[in-house]
Amino acid sequence: MVTLLVVGCGGSGNDPEGDGDNGGSGGSGGDEGGDGDSGGEGPMAGISAEAGFIDIPGSSTLGPSWPARMFYSFRPAEEHPDEAPLILFFNGGPGSATTSILLPYGTGPHTLDPAALADAAPLANAASYTRFASLLYVDARSAGFSYDLATIDPASDCQGNEQLYVADAADFIYALLEFLEAHEPLRDNPVVLAGESYGGTRAPLMLYMMQNYTSDGDGLQLMDKAPSWLKDKMQEHLDAAFPACAGAPQEPAQVAEQFGWQLLIQPKIFGMQQTSYEASLMIEDPDFAEYFANPGMWDPYDVRRTHEETALIAEHASHAMRTREHLETLLGVDLTEVAGLAPPGREPSFRYFDRYDPAEIAASESSLRAELGALGDTDAYWLPAGLPCGAFRGDVRTLGAFVNTLRRTATLITNARYDTVVYSEALPVYFGERSTFSVDVDMALPAGAARPGVVRLTNGAAELSFRFPTYESGHAVSIGAPRELAEDVEAWLAETGATAAR
Template sequence: MTSLRARSVVTATPVLLLLAGCVGPRDDPGSSARELGRGGRDEGPAAGLSPEAGFIDVPGSKTHGPGWASRMFYSFLPADERPERAPLLLLFNGGPGSATTGILLPYGTGPRTLDPAAPVDGAPIANDASYTRFANLLYVDARSTGFSYERESVQPSDCHGQEQLYVADAADFIYVLLEFLGAHEALRDNPVVVVGESYGGTRAAVMLYMMQHYTLGADEIEVMGRAPPWLKGKMQAHLDAAFPARAGVPREPSQVAEQFGWQVLIQPNLFGVEQMMYEQPLARVDPDLAEHFAAPGASDPYDVRRTVEEGAIVAEHAARSMRNPEHLEALLGVGLAEIDGLTPPERWPSSRYFWSGREAATAAASERALRDELGGLGRDDAYWLPEAVPCQGYLGDHGSLRAFGEVLPHTATFITNARYDVAVYTEALPVFFAERSNHDVEIDMSLPAGAARPGVIRLTGAGADIALRFPTYESGHAVSVGAPRELAEDIEAWLAETGASVPR
């Protein structure tokens, strides 16, 4: 029998969330794939770390997921001070099929940020709440989204398997992360914090589950049996290089979590469509959302305080900056000419998958400034796209929810609760845990040490004592847009509290 108790006044109605996993490559690529491009300024922080951007070639899979190689884009911004000692935040948006360079990179996290209140052509401005004050930042665009592109022309028939493609998706991000760490010795053993927004919550949890359980060949939740053939060897090689005192010894989940044991979930979906179905009845009785449900279509479900048109302006501002060479260089911190693999002929062959001729024409017209500076592209390619249709709709399911539960005992977890988000109604989360888990659930509204906002979900019973950080924000779905300073302050305090970083 579970219970839901509150230590203080709680304005919560329930929320259900899910995460997604990973499967991979068409062939076992061996110990590494080619990393392209390490542009950056000559001057820079200690340990030779400076801003850079580039591409990492990620393999496909013959049995499950995309069957072709992809080139995934990353942008790295080092911590302002002692980057070799700071945690590495791996940031990505969700979708599935949404570009990280469309929200988390341009809004509220880096040294330069877009002002959501500025005109859509407004240039990036200095961000005095940049996450580089306390962490290294690694942004990654999923396959075919943002600046990532395919290494050949592909068709829907090149997708393999029909179920649980969140495993293949998570594998892509594990591959990029391990390749990046392998190429940056100064960061190789740093704590890694996985930061996922929306469907990125599914991806984050499945990534951590697969990394922490890399030694398994199969499991009862049908994740590890779909893992790519390179996972075990690549994870072991990384751990051996990062922690040579234990080289050659398979690691238990709790040992892997010493490096890969933190997740920040921004308005996460963890359980696919079933989560949405669970949330909606609870959202409909929330008085703060009453006007939205009284006049469907009038307000933006991602932030009910604004109209759909106002929400589109935020996305348009990001899109224009990604296609404006000057703005893009300011956000990335590197010159575009320094990014290997970005321009022809290095990117040939290249394409984007599953998009129409109309979308191609729109992209070509909107990125004219980029094409004038960097060169023309084929009709199946674009320099930047805000989103792409993935192999299949692979929102989470029972397997991804189980993966989330399995990582919690070893993983420090931070979940945002945005008051004006209907798309992912996180107010339902405490109720969901109370009704669907074997734990007693308590909402603790005392203030954690160093934090500016209260909020902790405590899961106890059945041998567990787990605290999930759960602060509330006056924000919509994109908390880095709606409450950037507050989110940065809370993450910084939480990282210090959980041992990922040392307080300044």
């Protein structure tokens, strides 16, 4: 595992190995409210459950050109939230709502039961991550509860389709830094990026951009696409969080003292190259024989389930997001206290419906509209997904960013046995056959861990590793194996120092 070292202030912040050494074959206020104090159990005063919106800018050069509001939900750690790590959760897609999977299933103080009927109420979650961390859930722009602040035309308002993944990662960096700026007791806490699926592209890119924030260009041609605000906004955050180093540009290893953890749940780390490599391996996996014999029946995200069974799980989440009582339980707040959610505070607001029928959406959330306020024909409170700028495709550059950050970032990657969408079993094989690394999969049990699995990558220039436990689950491990994943994350954070007293 990665051990993060305390280093001194100063330095250029530039990574001389910005090409990533990828070794690849290619080129270019709620029910946990804060009345306690920081010395005892329960959240300290002033840190309580909340939800709201963060305004993010558009870009004139890369990505969406319009401003938007990204929705967030915050649940504080049950003890010492001013010291506990902050886990930033996001789903992938790209364009999938975090409020459709990671928030309602298996991570927070309350969870939906995937086997229950769609209208079943959330249940208390004995394996809540709030036992060891504070939780910040963020919906991507245009997805979930996030909405746009302008009427958009994707044909003219999206720029730079080839590298939209950089603009997407920048959105989440902006939202994270804004949240930390507004929450001084959390400002210097360790931050864990927890991304599912395409979130496995987003998280390493975010870390790469934050750790190398002072660089104007690199061999991966990523930092030259970074937004103009990144350098100043990162410096302002680091100056406020670590005043002893104020004014000094920070080296990547220094930035990693705070932004140096990533939990990748069935990650699509390097795009279509990863997909094409996985296909030839999973066809030989006996666990998938029945799926490949009849793919029309079984869900590729979890080959043990039919498409109908998976649809019920999604329907349950959609019902909870559009039912005030259930949503308030999951968020831990009164919806009337969420600034920017209901009109007139949300105006101007616009939703890009894409695959959705606005009339059907309006009917599905009629009770929410009756309680919070009516919306126009081009708006909605919640959509399962939203992607006005089309598909983002990772490439060898995103693989290079992953390898670069792995040098200084504690990493846990899940290996779910019944997922054909991301066949994570192929990741060690890929690194062994298609890169400059030799690979060793160590199945000894790390200290404190519930499930074994460490992948070690070595070549003449580097010795890297990441945790790689196996789960009897499909793509959404927080649904298929929630308690097991929570146990491993808790042990991993303790092992890597994120939960150590500071």
